[in-house]
Amino acid sequence: MSTPWRPLRHFVLKVHSRCDLACDHCYVFEHADQSWRGRPPAMSAATAARAAERIAEHAARHHLPRVGVVVHGGEPLLLGAARLDEILTILRATIGAVCELDLRMQTNGVRLTAATCAMLLRHEVRVGVSLDGGRAANDRHRRFRNGATSHPQTLRALALLREHRPLYAGILCTVDVANDPVGVYRALLAERPPAVDLLLPHATWDDPPSPGSAGAWLRAFHERWNDDGRPVPVRLFDSIRSLGRGGPTFTEAVGVDAGDVVVIETDGAWEEPDSMKTTRDGGGATGLTVHTASADEVAGTPAMRRRRGGLAVLSATCRACAVVHQCGGGLVAHRYRSANGFDNPSVYCDDLKELITVINEHPGPVGGDLGALPDDAFERLAHGYGDAAAVALLAEAELAVNRALVSEILGETASGGELLAELERAAPADFDAVLGHPFVRAWAVSCLDGKDAEPDRTAAIAAAVAVRAGVRADVQVHTHDGLLHLPTVGVFEAPAEQVHVTTGPAWCVLRWPGGRAEVPAGGGAGHVPGWHPARWVLLDGVRVQLEDADPYRDRLEFAAAGRLGAAAERDWADLLAGAWEQVGLDAPEQAAGMRRGLRAIVPLAPARDGTLRSATSRHAFGALGVAHTPDPAAAAVLLVHEFQHTKLGAVLDLIDLVPEEAAGDRLTVGWRPDPRPVEAALQGAYAHLGVADVWRHRAERDGDPAGRTLFRKYRDWTAEAIDDLLTGDRLTPAGTRFVAHMAATVHGWPG
Known part of the structure; x- marks a missing residue:
């Protein structure tokens, strides 16, 4: 079975594989996978440079306007300020040369200093800190190896981030049902974070979570947050609400379209997200490294393709569920059972369903503050303008909406679906260009709303990608009102109800009972009776379609x-x-x-x-x-x-x-x-x-x-x-x- 493929946009760089805390809920050191023991403690500058080159070449090949890199560990501050500065300099110079770089760091904060903050500001890094609540809640798990509390040092780090506000990205809180959810809420809000991320403790069907209802805990947290007017974005809640309205997710924890995160370990090994370390020894390993394999090769591995498989790779229980488009089966690792792999609902299935139900009963704004838009982009747009970077974020979000809508339609019709999945892998730039055409969404919304629209237009979309890319493909396309319309490519006055489209590097042949026509490669200019290529105008180097044919x-x-x-x-x-x-x-x-x-x-x-x-x-x-x-x-x-x-x-x-x-x-x-x-x-x-x-x-x-x-x-x-x-x-x-x-x-x- 073919599964969708698309470029990677989020990279986690493990610059140090050890930690100065001994958190007993840590999935890196305490769970099934123990590969950290055989890895170098720190990433070398040479490995960092090769990783940066791999990310940059991937971004350049796929014309990505923006990628995100999270500097992570273990504990990244164990690297020391000088070596961290060196690696950040490499990342900015190499990746920043080809696209915008959203650079972040996740830390426990205990080693953060004012001097380190000044260095991070120079590199425009945004810093997230792990905190599980007040001192008693935090001390349940986040202690030093000698058992001493880390809470005062973490609060000191958060105070430094408030003093250096552009650095402050937010707080990551691991849920423990033994902690009072309202007390945790108050403790987090007291630190005035720009955002809060709630993480369910990693667990599998072989090693289930501690007794107690995570759903009830999340519901209580949500109710207090909602009653307070949603004073801060909570990424899990905002993602569920966004997905419920047909929008994108902001976390890999929920949603069917969340598989674009990959990890680079200290030795340069490419791996799936760290949550996979909770499944089994070697969980998440791909067998590839930045020294031997490109990001494209990683994205094409069976494991990464499975992460991007949408509804098709979920269990039958999930596919039959009314909230599957919001839950997405939950985090991949949480579906694991040694007897049958990932063909299960999440071990948190009931908890997620309870939370989704509560959120759907309280419709409201996505994000207590700005949802998916960074502060600076929000402000530029709000002032009435919006530069190229801000509008690029909007364009990426709208493309994600188009993808989600087309995927939903593909769940109801097989017309062109298999070919679309292959084309997404083989020609991602052309795939995005066609899926990003404005009237693809207009068609999809009409189709899902039950208005006058043809679900089988997916075949025409697939044919358009194949023609643009010049790849070998065969697809049967229905005509409508005597026209075969291929978005962004052109329109053909068809004498039949169906046209067979065959494409290759130098040809595009249209066949129907009793006739055929050869369209120029790429669908471009050339006198072919009945064929009208898409019209384009060049405006100061920008190619804009003069759209006079799309039926929508x-x-x-x-x-x-x-x-x-x-x-x-x-x-x-x-x-x-x-x-x-x-x-x-x-x-x-x-x-x-x-x-x-x-x-x-x-x-x-x-x-x-x-x-x-x-x-x-x-x-x-x-x-x-x-x-x-x-x-x-x-x-x-x-x-x-x-x-x-x-x-x-x-x-x-x-x-x-x-x-x-x-x-x-x-x-x-x-x-x-x-x-x-x-x-x-x-x-x-x-x-x-x-x-x-x-x-x-x-x-x-x-x-x-x-x-x-x-x-x-x-x-x-x-x-x-x-x-x-x-x-x-x-x-x-x-x-x-x-x-x-x-x-x-x-x-x-x-x-």
């Missing part, structure tokens, strides 16, 4: 125009080139984000009265619908306006900014005659902030009184809406923060 582009608010002729295509290319130049002049703070997130322009049918017309869809990230106008400056305003909507829609997929209780509220806004729901008012304010900024730049550059008047009109509309949004309980805490940043931008503009 009609999910926008206004009707899409028909297919473009050659003359109309040239007109659009000229218009968009001029509009893009205007964006660079009039919205310079928006340009980099638009370059990263803009996927497609959909020509809309013009309004009968000649007014400007544009649209976006929450379910089509990166697609902007625009009706043609002869004025590039006017088109630039429309592009900025709609890109604001597409950004905010992606933010709302990650973080609830508006509480459900405000759903019935209505606000009067300047740009519409009818009162608007709170979320619609927020969308309008965010879009008009971008429009006001365009007119601000134009007025300042040209000194045009009319431009100044338009700037003031849009600014005042936005400011009034912001003031209303900040009144009462119309926003979640995260929403209040977001809109407060919008207010800071608007009120900071000169009159």
Whole structure:
């Protein structure tokens, strides 16, 4: 059976294999696998350099905009500040040269000093600390070898992190049902962490957890956290809530799409996540090292492919469960039984089900604070802008949503599923390009909602990936309304209900009963009767699709125009080139984000009265619908306006900014005659902030009184809406923060 494959994005680097504590619940030193005994205590600079090279080549090959590396142990601070500085320098120089590097460290904190904090700040490392609660709770397990408490030293480390706030990533707490959950909650919150991660003690069916209900413990913790207004993100809770809404998970502990973490040991050995050490001796070993194997080879091993197998690799009990899309079978290691491997539910199955039920009964914002967005990205977007890095995070999250939706549909139909899994392994960049096409999600949402959509479109998606990649494949694709549409590739006027698509490095052949057509390799230009390749425009080096064929582009608010002729295509290319130049002049703070997130322009049918017309869809990230106008400056305003909507829609997929209780509220806004729901008012304010900024730049550059008047009109509309949004309980805490940043931008503009 083929299972999905995709690039690795998270790496754990074991820089030291020993620890200065003797925690009796430690899965590295106290559980079944004892391979640490045969490994060097510290990672050498040469091994670190080779590991960095492997990660960098993987990121470059798969065009990853961002990877995460966690410096781990044992205890990483045992390495010493000088050697740790050397390794961090290697990681930054090597991996940072090809992509953004999210660099973190997990520590017990007992050796953290002010000087080490200064060094970590230079390398922009974010530090997580392990703490299980107050002193009595922490002392149950986290003691020195002589039995002495480590609690005072850990609190001292947390105080240092509060003094060096950019370092502070959060607290990792291992659950012990013998500890009072509310007492643990209070002790963790007292340390003012940016986030909390709750870890169920690692256990298997051969070595089950201690007696007592982890579900009841988690429920009590959640209830207190929920009653307090969710003052801090709790990654386990936020992941379950996000998964319940069709979003991504933020932890490997839950969800069916969480298999992108790999470990590099002190000797350079590639391994599965550390939790596998609880299963058996040698648990998690791949037999590969950074000295002999690439990250691609690791990702292709049976063990790593199993971790990415989705619903297909879960037990029959899990697949039949109503909450499987949130639970995902739990952590892989927790399913282990020596008699039958991993073909079992989690040993915490009942506990997870209890927690998921509680969370589903308390719908609300994902994240007590910012959910999946780092503070800096959240703030840049909230100010009304968002650079390339911030928009890249949104794009990654939206791609994850598309993947999850398509996977869910594949669970109901086999059409193209086997081929898609193979193509994901063989051509990940083309796979992501097709899955990331805006209207793949529009189709998937329509399909899952039971609207007019074809589940068998998965075959067309698979064929599109194969054509783009030029790999050998054969797939039978159904046509609809006489058309064979391959997303991002083109459309064929098919004379049959089914077309057999055969692809290879230099050909693409379409066959149907009584006929055939040869399409140029990659689906590109070339005169083939009935074949219309996808249209693209190049905007300052950015390739954007002029989408005039996708059948799901009609999910926008206004009707899409028909297919473009050659003359109309040239007109659009000229218009968009001029509009893009205007964006660079009039919205310079928006340009980099638009370059990263803009996927497609959909020509809309013009309004009968000649007014400007544009649209976006929450379910089509990166697609902007625009009706043609002869004025590039006017088109630039429309592009900025709609890109604001597409950004905010992606933010709302990650973080609830508006509480459900405000759903019935209505606000009067300047740009519409009818009162608007709170979320619609927020969308309008965010879009008009971008429009006001365009007119601000134009007025300042040209000194045009009319431009100044338009700037003031849009600014005042936005400011009034912001003031209303900040009144009462119309926003979640995260929403209040977001809109407060919008207010800071608007009120900071000169009159």
